[in-house]
Amino acid sequence: MKIMPNRMDRGFEMYQKEYEEKALQVLRSGWYILGKEVRSFEEEFAQYLSSKYCVGLASGLDALWIAFRVLKIGPGDEVIVQGNTYIASVMGITINGATPVFVEPDEYNNIDASKIEEKITSKTKAILVVHLYGQASNMAPIVELARKYNLRLVEDCAQSHGASFNGKMTGTFGDIGCFSFYPSKNLGAFGDAGAIVTDDAAIAEAVRIFRNYGSEKRYYNKVVGANSRLDELQAGLLRVRLTHLHDLTEERRRLCRTYSEQLTNPVIKLPEIREGATTVWHQYVIHCGARDKLIEYLNEREIGTTIHYPIPPHLSEAYRYLNIQRGALPITERFADEVLSLPLYNGMTEEEQQYVIDSLNEFYV
Numbered sequence: 001m002k003i004m005p006n007r008m009d010r011g012f013e014m015y016q017k018e019y020e021e022k023a024l025q026v027l028r029s030g031w032y033i034l035g036k037e038v039r040s041f042e043e044e045f046a047q048y049l050s051s052k053y054c055v056g057l058a059s060g061l062d063a064l065w066i067a068f069r070v071l072k073i074g075p076g077d078e079v080i081v082q083g084n085t086y087i088a089s090v091m092g093i094t095i096n097g098a099t100p101v102f103v104e105p106d107e108y109n110n111i112d113a114s115k116i117e118e119k120i121t122s123k124t125k126a127i128l129v130v131h132l133y134g135q136a137s138n139m140a141p142i143v144e145l146a147r148k149y150n151l152r153l154v155e156d157c158a159q160s161h162g163a164s165f166n167g168k169m170t171g172t173f174g175d176i177g178c179f180s181f182y183p184s185k186n187l188g189a190f191g192d193a194g195a196i197v198t199d200d201a202a203i204a205e206a207v208r209i210f211r212n213y214g215s216e217k218r219y220y221n222k223v224v225g226a227n228s229r230l231d232e233l234q235a236g237l238l239r240v241r242l243t244h245l246h247d248l249t250e251e252r253r254r255l256c257r258t259y260s261e262q263l264t265n266p267v268i269k270l271p272e273i274r275e276g277a278t279t280v281w282h283q284y285v286i287h288c289g290a291r292d293k294l295i296e297y298l299n300e301r302e303i304g305t306t307i308h309y310p311i312p313p314h315l316s317e318a319y320r321y322l323n324i325q326r327g328a329l330p331i332t333e334r335f336a337d338e339v340l341s342l343p344l345y346n347g348m349t350e351e352e353q354q355y356v357i358d359s360l361n362e363f364y365v
């Protein structure tokens with residue numbers, strides 16, 4: 001049996017008729033940019049999160065860099081972020097000319113809150129929290145630190161749609177929550193899409209203006225902005241998927257519970273969930289000291305897996321200019337060698353998952 005790490009076609013097939021009807025409706029409407037689908041999605045997604053405002057954007061990366069831009073964080077400023085994140089989190093900071101300051105992760109793969117304070121300097125302007133793999137970070141001490149040092153708090157929720165900490169949705173703890181709706185995300189569009197959420201009317205307004213060439217009124221430009229609009233077609237399709245997000249998340253939870261209950265191989269360390277936090281299981285990530293051997297073994301059985309992420313941002317070629325040497329972030333670097341994301345997707349069959357579980361349990365070093 002051939003198993004792919006992800007199957008986005010399955011997610012489409014589950015509600016195919018609804019997606020097709022919505023796509024046709026938008027195509028036939030004659031209105032494709034900034035219309036009622038975007039407005040409705042913004043309202044519905046804000047309501048889903050219990051946030052006051054949502055502004056649709058063209059991607060998750062745009063959400064991140066535009067967030068720091070409207071917060072006026074730029075050259076000379078430092079932003080604290082975990083070392084083991086997707087590189088887009090870091091690009092959101094550096095596109096603005098600001099400097100990322102990396103902090104090691106804890107055993108839940110999220111930023112180790114106890115190691116943030118030692119990194120705060122007079123240049124620190126913000127903390128960017130990434131809720132990696134779908135699990136909410138340890139928000140109580142982070143919110144406290146942001147308050148104590150008067151720092152902006154931005155959340156990268158590209159993987160955590162619907163995850164919460166002490167009952168509060170990720171994306172609503174700080175100044176701005178940044179979302180991606182890239183097709184493979186838990187709330188995925190059928191192309192690129194993103195959004196910011198905020199409770200601050202002035203921030204929402206600034207992002208709304210920025211995404212449309214800096215103009216509120218056509219041809220009257222207040223600032224040098226971007227073209228980062230969420231389009232009507234994607235917004236319409238996202239509205240359909242949002243109505244099913246609860247069920248889609250529950251299905252992921254069921255699949256991951258099965259993994260956690262049935263994986264018994266002692267060479268594989270299973271993911272854990274922090275007390276008070278929930279996860280929406282964007283990925284089911286195991287740690288294995290013999291990770292590369294495990295990948296090879298699984299490949300022989302035609303089981304595909306993914307590494308999120310093999311090269312930590314501070315060691316990537318793009319960030320050579322930061323001049324951070326290997327060894328500077330030993331936990332982050334070890335995680336890059338150990339982590340492995342198991343096949344996981346909505347519509348995964350029992351038979352498919354059983355084959356993956358049996359294969360993993362039969363692996364030995």
Ligand SMILES: *Cc1c(COP(=O)(O)O)cnc(C)c1O
Binds near residue numbers: 059
């Ligand atoms: C996907 C992702 C992004 C970027 O989102 P895009 O829509 O692909 O630009 C940023 N941060 C994290 C953690 C992500 O997983």
